[in-house]
Amino acid sequence: MTVSATIDPALPALTTIFNPAELSALFSRPVHADRLRHKQGVSAVARLRARDPRDGPPTGSGSGATPEAAPRWLATYAPHHAPKLDKTLARAARQGHHLEVVELPGRHTLVAGPISLDMKLHDTLHAFNGYNARALEPGAVLNYNPHRRVVFRIETAAGPVVCKAGPTNPAETAFLAELTARGVPVLQRMSPPDMPHTSTLRYYPWFGQGDLHQAAGRRDHTAAGSAHSAGAALALLHAQPAHLAPKRRSDPLDKLRSLSKRKLHLTPTNQTRLGRVQAALARRLSEGDRAVLVHGDFSADQVLVDSPGVLLADFDRCTVAPPAMDLGSFVAVDLLQARTSSRELRSDFLTGYEEAGGHVNEESLLAWTAVHLLDRLNEPFRSCSPFWQDETEERLEMLAALVS
Structure with missing residues (x-):
């Protein structure tokens, strides 16, 4: 692929x-990059994974299998911005961490390092020095978004808990406690006494068997019931006083x-098509709709499952907006994940929402589904897919069909 250079x-x-084969050859092991953060003319930072997650779980991933290596960050800088890495290189030398440095022609360099040396997270993670050296070892990292957040x-x-290291809202603890008191099933924060505590660390109890998207992907026979429960839980959230947001x-x-x-x-042609889509959406959203307390980033992977119960998680974007903002988010992600999931969840989810007293406005749902597809139009590029141009075009076609 040569298009990235242009x-x-x-x-x-x-x-x-963007080339897993070339990347693997340079690092002498099978790797794949995703979660790209690209700053035009300056830098590109991505997550480096030990295997391509789209290939599915490795053979023998059951009990006793070797866990996937912990993800690392991967960075490259334009030559005149390369000094940004100097502090990281010096810190690695002081702390005895191993950085992988690959020199490329034209004074360009690829550097990969451990999460503990992430430029934006290392101060937060430094709090664990002397507490638990096993925090970020293979198998412990649940999610990692370079320069933003790590969940482990x-x-x-x-017993086991989940820690999220990254930006946080100090009002979250009281907010989640209030929702629980009102009967909304949400994942509460906790304060383990034997762990470090800073303003950028959050702890939650270990709950269930994964999220709803994972349940659908592994052909869990309870996924349909869990999707129904998720819809009911969201309807209860939407029924809460908006001033709690x-x-x-x-x-x-x-x-x-x-x-x-x-x-x-996007190509100029697709930019023009996108402009027409955005204009059509602006007309639909300007019609207005009632506003309620919303999750703000709702999808199947924000629903933790422990059959028959569910808990809603990740309220970082909670706000007041039309209820279809959440409904459309769930439907949009479900549409995009149809290729990797063994079943679609949106029908059971919407049924659960309505049976619990929620009202689905079809026009508003359609518009917000399109908004969330637009929000995710750049995902193939951020996922470093070698076929990102074709995949982006497919998403644009899906988006245009919704607003036609």
Whole structure:
């Protein structure tokens, strides 16, 4: 693939980041990059994984299998910005960490390192020095978004808990406690006494057998019932007083304006098509709808499953907005995940929502599903897919069909 170099001539190493075979050859093991954070003309930072997650679980992934190696960050900088890595290189030398440095032609470099040396997270993770050296070892990391957040399982005296390291809202604890008191099934924060505590660390109890998307993917026969329960739980959340929201009311058109300003890597023809889609959505969202307390980023992977119960998690974007903001988010992600999931969840989810007293406005649901597809239009690029252009075009076709 050569198209990445034309996207950003200042970062020719993007070509390698988008090529799993070439990347694997350079690092002498099977690897794949995703979660790309690209700053035009300056830098590209991604998550480096030990295998391509789209290949499915490795053979023998049951009991006794070797856990997947912990993800690492992968970075490249334009030569005039390369000094940004100097502090990280010096820190690695002081702390005895191993950084992988691959020199490329033209003074370009690829550098990979452990999560503990993430440029934006290392101060937060430094709090674990002397507490638990096993925190980020293979098998413990549940999710990692370079320069933003890492989620990992950690053992405490009372048993396993989940730690999220990254930006946090100090009002979250009281908010989740209030929702629980009102009967909304949410994952509460906790404060384990034998762990470090800072403003950028959050702890939650270990719950269930994974999330709803995982349950559907592994052909769990309870997934349909869990999707129904998730819909009912969301209806209960939407019925709560809007003043509980930790963030101000969200203007639907503000969301659309922010998406319109993004510099998506589209051809001029597709940019024109996208402009027409955005104009049509602006007309639909301007019609208005009642506003309620919403999750703000709702999808099957925000629903933790422990059959027959569920808990809603990750309320970082909770706000006040039309209920279809959550419903459309769930449906959009379900549509996009149809290729990797053994079943679709949206029908059972919407049925559970309505049976629990929620009202589904079909026009609003359609519009918000399109908004969330637009929000995810750049995902193939951020996933470093070698076929990102074709995959982006497919998503644009799906988006255009919804608003036609």
